[in-house]
Amino acid sequence: MDKEIAISVKELTKKFGDFTAVDRINLQVKKGEIFGFLGANGAGKTTAMRMLCGLSYPTSGSGTVAGYDIFRQAEEIKRHIGYMSQKFSLYEQLTVWENLNLFATIYGMPAKKIKEKAGEAFRTLGMEDMRNVLVREIPLGWKQKLAFTAATLHSPDIVFLDEPTGGVDPATRRRFWEMIYRASSEGMTVFVTTHYLDEAEYCSRVSIMADGRIKALDSPAALKRLYRAATMDEVFRTVAKGATRE
Amino acid sequence: MNAIEIRNVTKRYGKLVALDRVTFSVEEGTVFGLIGPDGAGKTTLHQILTTLLAPDEGTAAVAGLDVARDFRKLRTQIGYMPERFSLYPDLTVSENLHFFASLFGVDVKDNFDLIAPIFSQLSRFPDRMAGALSGGMKQKLALSCALIHRPKVLFLDEPTTGVDAVSRSEFWDMLPALKERGITILVSTSYMDEAERCERIALINKGKILDADTPERLVEGLGGNLYSASCGDMYPLLEALRRYPGVNDCYTFGAALHLVADEGFNPDEAARKLEQSGLAEVRIRPAKGNIEDLFIKLAKNDG
Structure with missing residues (x-):
């Protein structure tokens, strides 16, 4: 398999009864890319x-994530990715350190390595004096940085971010994207969903889905040229407007 | 007359000051936006104005009625759509609507004209359980239920959170018709771009009102020292500009960067110097800011 490809799926399909939720999608994500979904x-x-995270089997199609087959090696996939969502990422009643330790342990990191990496992360983030504070007591901006760190402490090949910036203030949202840039510049592949279309401009490439299909896929600059649009917001409206299901 | 009058409202949860001497008013018949991130105090303020919470200090009146003293009467005059789904999932579309009408002692047909443009989009499935509706349809039903007693003031708490850009825009398209019917609307959102859909807005952060006015006048207050910058490789440019003398702030802004600079900043000279340091095709031009720029500026000054 191609060493430069982080995610590759062909004709990926998922049906629930007679409803086709995902309909023959094709995409390839390169290593180190920030891919906006x-x-x-x-x-x-x-x-x-x-399906890409190994949490659900496709009805048909094929693909690999981090070099592992999505049908046969779902458990391997889970070990080589990180996942963060805005809705749930941290345990509020555990401390900052306990959260990091818990997630890293689940991802199978040895205790010594966790200590070393967590120490490093606390220094970089300037969170050293917060390590014993309960997560429910730290501000939202910090929670986000911590959630991203918890999802990436085990240095996964790919990190999946599901609407990581929903509801966050504009300055914090931008600082979060700088963490994404840094991770990507260090070689991590980032697969991210968002409703903020200005954030789509920061991606290397984006795909736009409607009615289960990928209707557009390219770099933001190329999509803006193709749809003669000034912003990704316009591109999105043009592509998504034809959608028939909610 | 003002439909909403808030004076020095403070609300604490233990040590946390959720609202800190909040003061503003909303003129009758306007669409007024309360714009701020999660945790800013938007929901607490909604709950105080809808008489579900009492303020620790200060006073508030809605439709001329005091939220503490006249709460019983006030409740019949307002409609409230909370952020979380406010319908009964195991009642049908039609049952939900009739239930809310009977709570307020009105008949569905009394005010049907008001909700007809919104509710008609649901009329294809009157017998579907509300819990089985799509997000967009639930939202339309919840709005219909909040309006069925023809309230004077409508409170919408983050109606578009987690909703995609197209549906968000469709939701805002429904509001002008309600305003035309004389309903005052207070709507909160964490999407800064929605500020432009309001006649007046208040920016709120950490329990404090940062500023309140029309979106246009607020943006004018940004002043003339805002620039847009771009080059081939954006992240190195961001780091270089943050170190550049006279640049007070620099942040990503869609496909470009925005930077706030001192009076003496010379954009052409800066571009030339940055190119000499190895960056390719640096362009820096004066930019017109928007509410997001303003929020970043005000929140920063506020610490």
Whole structure:
């Protein structure tokens, strides 16, 4: 398999009864790329992402994530990825350190390595004096940085971010994207969904889903040229407007 | 007359100050936006104005009625759509609507004209359980239920959170018709771009109102020292500009960067110097800011 490809799927399909949630999607994500996975509500993004994370088997199609087969090696996939969502990422009643330790242990990191990496992360983030504070007591901006760190402490090949910046203030949202840039510049592949279309501009490439299908896929600059649009917001509206299901 | 009058409202949860001497008013018949991130105090303020929470200090009146003293009467005059799904999932579309009408002692047909444009989009499935509706349809039903007693003031708490850009825009398209019917609307959102859909807005952060006015006038207050910058490789440019003398702030802004600079900043000279340091095709031009720029500026000054 190609060493430069982080995710590759062909004709990936998921049906629930006679409803086709994801309909023959094809995509390849290169290593180190920031890939924006956009789509209207109900387009099938979450279902597709669950398949890529090894949480749900496709009805048909084929693909690999981090070099592992999505049908036969789902457990291997889970070990080589990180996952973070805005809705749930941390245990509020555990401390900062306990959260990091818990997630890293689940991802199979040895205790010594966790200590070393967590120490490093606390220093980089300037969170050293917060390590024993309960997560429910730290501000949202810190929670986000911590959630990202918890999802990436084990240095996964790919990190999946499901609407990581929903509801966050504009300055914090931007600082979060700088963490994404840094991770990507260190070689991590980032697969991210968002409803903020200015964030789509920061991606290397984006795809836009509607009605279970990928309707557009390219770099933001190329998509803007193709749709003669000034912003990704316009591109999204043009592509998603034709969608028939909610 | 003002439909909403808030004076020095403070609300604490233990040590946390959720609202800190909040003061503003909303003129009758306007669409007023309360714009701020999660945790800013938007929901607490909604709950105080809808008489579900009492303020620790200060006073608030809605439709001329005091939220503490006249709460019983006030409740019949307002409609409230909370952020979380407010319908009964195991009742049908039609049952939900009739239930809310009977709570307020009105008949569905009394005010049906008001909700007809919204509710008609649901009329294909009157017998579907509300829990089985799509997100967009639930939202339309919840709005219909919040309006069925023809309230004077409508409170919408983050109606578009987690909703995609196309559906968000469709939701905002429904509001002007309600305003035309004389309903005052207070709507909160964490999407800064929605500020432009409001006649007046208040920016709120950490329990404090940062500023309140029309979106246009607020943006004018940004002043003339905002620039847009771009080059082939954006992240190194961001880091270089943050170190550049006279640049007070620099942040990503869609496909470009925005930077806030001192009076004496010379954009052409800066571009030239950055190119000499190895960056390719640096362009820096004066930019017109928007509410997001303003929020970043005000939140920063506020610490």
